[in-house]
Amino acid sequence: QVQLVESGGGVVQPGRSLRLSCAASGFTFSNYAMHWVRQAPGKGLDWVAFISYDGTNKYYGESIRGRFTISRDNSENTVHLQVISLRPEDTAIYYCVKDDNSGPGAFEIWGLGAMVTVSS
Amino acid sequence: QSALTQPASVSGSPGQSITISCTGTSSDLGHDDTVSWYQHRPGKAPRLMIYDVNNRPSGVSNRFSGSKSGNTASLTISGLQAEDEADYYCCSYTTTNTYVFGPGTKVSVL
Numbered sequence: 742q743v744q745l746v747e748s749g750g751g752v753v754q755p756g757r758s759l760r761l762s763c764a765a766s767g768f769t770f771s772n773y774a775m776h777w778v779r780q781a782p783g784k785g786l787d788w789v790a791f792i793s794y795d796g797t798n799k800y801y802g803e804s805i806r807g808r809f810t811i812s813r814d815n816s817e818n819t820v821h822l823q824v825i826s827l828r829p830e831d832t833a834i835y836y837c838v839k840d841d842n843s844g845p846g847a848f849e850i851w852g853l854g855a856m857v858t859v860s861s
Numbered sequence: 862q863s864a865l866t867q868p869a870s871v872s873g874s875p876g877q878s879i880t881i882s883c884t885g886t887s888s889d890l891g892h893d894d895t896v897s898w899y900q901h902r903p904g905k906a907p908r909l910m911i912y913d914v915n916n917r918p919s920g921v922s923n924r925f926s927g928s929k930s931g932n933t934a935s936l937t938i939s940g941l942q943a944e945d946e947a948d949y950y951c952c953s954y955t956t957t958n959t960y961v962f963g964p965g966t967k968v969s970v971l
Contacts, residue, residue, distance in 0.1 A: 764928060771930060776960075778907075785948075785950060785962055785963070785964050785965040786899070786901070786907065786952075786962045786965070787962065788952070788959065788960035788961070791958075791960070800958045800959060801895070801959075802934075802960075803959065817921050836906065836907070841909075841912060841918075845895065845954050845958070845960075846895065846912070847895070847897040847909055847912035847913070848897065848899065848909060848952070849909055849912075849918065850909075851906040851908070852906065852909050853906050854906065
């Protein structure tokens with residue numbers, strides 16, 4: 742079955758960097774776009790980033806633009822989110838999400854999420 | 862602050878129907894039909910319930926239906942059941958190649 746497993750979360754000091762990874766299985770990874778979506782404690786869902794099936798198109802949420810970088814490795818069936826200059830407001834569960842299409846579509850399958858806590 | 866607006870909460874008795882509205886602008890909901898709805902229970906991963914306005918993924922009960930008129934989309938849950946208690950989020954693709962979520966609606970079954 743389709744499975745997305747996030748890793749790389751943890752407690753990080755403000756200003757530091759972090760790399761989240763997502764291992765995908767159960768589908769032809771290279772055919773689908775992928776996303777990262779986050780949820781801060783007690784808050785709603787917040788779309789973070791999109792990458793097209795072949796990695797040529799990348800889009801980012803306005804609140805994180807410039808600090809986050811999404812990438813993918815279709816040979817390893819993985820998608821990554823590199824975050825620099827972390828802020829306390831970046832504290833959230835970060836979900837890896839499979840699109841239902843090769844380009845921007847719906848968030849079809851979600852991972853269980855990786856918790857990132859930004860605190861000194 | 863969300864670009865889409867939803868009621869904070871909606872409630873109903875078992876067996877009743879409820880509707881959750883989601884209002885946006887011509888730059889998101891009104892632009893095309895890439896609007897979707899997600900169910901989110903505490904401690905669980907969100908689940909896609911409706912995509913492209915009114916399409917249900919495989920495995921989603923036909924008690925869930927979606928519609929859209931202009932800049933407003935709606936999710937209707939008919940035959941409300943206890944298991945439907947959750948937060949529901951609408952989401953839209955926008956003209957600037959971004960996605961926006963609504964703030965979420967808490968559904969309670971009385």
